């Protein structure tokens with residue numbers, strides 16, 4: 081039956097479906113289609129019409145356009161790349177596609193496709209419209225799938241033919257088949273760059289952020305990590321010439337942020353060359369504006385060089401340290417005890433000497449964790465002047481943490497949306513307490529509402545900041561009558577936002593009572609400190625702290641630059657803190673606030689920050705609620 085229909089190539093549709101996201105999970109699909117085109121000198125292009133990556137949803141074409149493409153192509157191959165944030169959307173769309181095009185071949189891949197024995201089968205059983213699930217690295221697997229299922233005139237696709245393709249699971253005669261595990265590529269340079277080959281060409285311009293892959297693999301094997309087969313493995317690298325070309329392409333397309341996908345950027349010698357290429361691109365084209373990545377965890381020479389190059393080139397406003405926790409028992413439980421906290425300390429000391437503000441990721445909900453260990457992690461970040469950014473632990477399907485034996489060992493219970501709720505070391509009530517401590521930290525330290533007062537209390541009066549916040553929380557929760565403003569702060573500002581899952585806080589006019597008169601709150605806080613810790617603060621000290629602290633907060637109607645005179649020179653006082661990598665134990669080596677002469681403080685702000693005191697952004701590593709001044713250090 082050699083009619084027109086049989087001569088038509090089968091259409092391959094790589095679909096990126098998105099809601100309202102700052103970035104798109106597009107890179108994987110581009111890697112797949114670029115390789116499929118080049119496979120065996122283009123043999124697949126004779127058989128298939130491989131589309132460029134299609135974006136649909138919020139910023140792309142409406143979903144119905146995609147569905148239209150599906151129905152106008154006989155038996156298309158639809159590719160879905162699944163991550164935790166788009167999996168549900170992919171599933172919904174795939175189900176619809178199968179309904180309107182029963183002859184379509186639905187192929188799922190990506191880190192959210194479960195790899196564990198039994199789980200992959202359940203995934204296929206629950207989602208009867210998925211034909212093939214690819215586990216792990218996908219380029220070769222997809223090319224082989226397409227080759228094996230090459231359209232034959234007059235014959236229906238026969239999935240049984242897929243038994244020779246490793247690393248997949250598929251539906252076969254009403255049952256499921258799983259083929260042996262696929263070994264990762266030893267030389268990833270056989271993979272063409274999807275940027276250079278134009279896989280994203282129709283829409284790739286002015287993207288807020290772009291992903292750059294310079295190597296694959298990670299020598300560590302943290303149990304919560306869902307990087308599937310890439311962890312605990314040898315690192316394979318792309319040659320720098322290729323990466324440099326990609327950087328040039330991305331910069332020409334004016335992408336603001338380049339997110340380097342490596343697990344440990346700064347670990348390899350070639351990373352220095354890549355960092356220089358990024359700075360060079362910025363100088364020539366004005367882009368990217370910044371670089372974000374997971375830095376190497378060894379604190380080594382190459383890492384320092386990379387940080388210096390990126391920072392001096394204006395690309396690294398904040399150094400990010402993937403701390404997660406400093407607790408030895410927790411590190412052991414999550415198999416991360418081969419990453420030493422001392423190496424982080426080395427890194428932070430370096431960041432400090434280069435004057436680069438620091439942020440760190442922490443995790444809430446790890447096995448082995450307790451309320452105290454989490455509080456210690458926050459205290460560690462406070463001491464090292466690092467803005468802590470806590471993420472709640474979720475059970476990613478391919479993380480070692482999802483294995484039944486591990487879950488049993490640590491008695492891990494998760495919510496319906498896979499967020500860890502309790503383990504053998506903490507109860508679900510403890511989890512709520514950790515969230516509350518974190519969100520109080522976020523408001524008072526990260527956003528700066530009490531930041532300088534807390535540093536002062538810790539350094540001049542040995543009141544550890546996180547212990548103070550915990551005592552404040554306990555007292556407010558037990559209705560301490562002296563904490564009337566604090567009670568409103570906790571109930572009407574801190575707890576009013578959506579802090580349940582993603583540790584975010586936002587406020588609007590509901591916080592006016594506080595920001596119209598922060599002085600009253602500071603007075604209450606300092607009286608509370610005096611009473612609880614038996615310390616005495618003089619009026620000039622209270623006045624200097626209050627004035628400096630409130631000056632760094634936005635205030636509606638104020639003119640900038642805003643300059644104030646202070647009874648004590650707080651700028652010189654804080655400079656001492658700025659100069660040391662960690663404030664831990666600096667009490668004996670500091671000139672206390674009350675020992676300084678008079679001083680001045682100048683605060684600057686842009687127009688947007690002076691309009692009101694509403695804060696409606698979720699936290700990121702570089703959020704900036706506190707205004708810029710000589711005292712700000714993160």
Ligand code: B12
Nearest residue numbers: 103104105108161163164165189190214217218306307341
């Ligand atoms: C860039 C990145 C981000 C960026 C942008 C993400 C985006 N929207 O594109 C940002 C910083 C926003 C981000 C945020 C988060 N991320 Co992230 N991120 C990454 C990172 C570093 C790179 C992703 C990438 O493009 N890799 C390169 C591609 C080529 O590799 P790949 O994705 O693995 O794809 C290969 C295979 O999986 C397979 N494959 C993939 N799709 C398909 C499809 C088909 C049809 C086939 C056949 C094969 C296939 O073949 C590909 C090529 O070999 C990965 C880690 C990593 N290096 O992969 C984490 C990763 C994807 N992120 C992860 C997580 C958990 C998050 C967060 C939830 C973290 C947090 N706690 O806040 C957030 C949530 C984001 C959100 N929007 O809600 C997890 C995802 C786990 C999961 N099950 O989905 C990863 C794997 C990290 C990890 N180690 O756990 N992330």
Ligand code: SF4
Nearest residue numbers: 298300301302305343
């Ligand atoms: S969390 Fe980071 S260091 Fe740990 S295994 Fe995953 S990629 Fe590697």
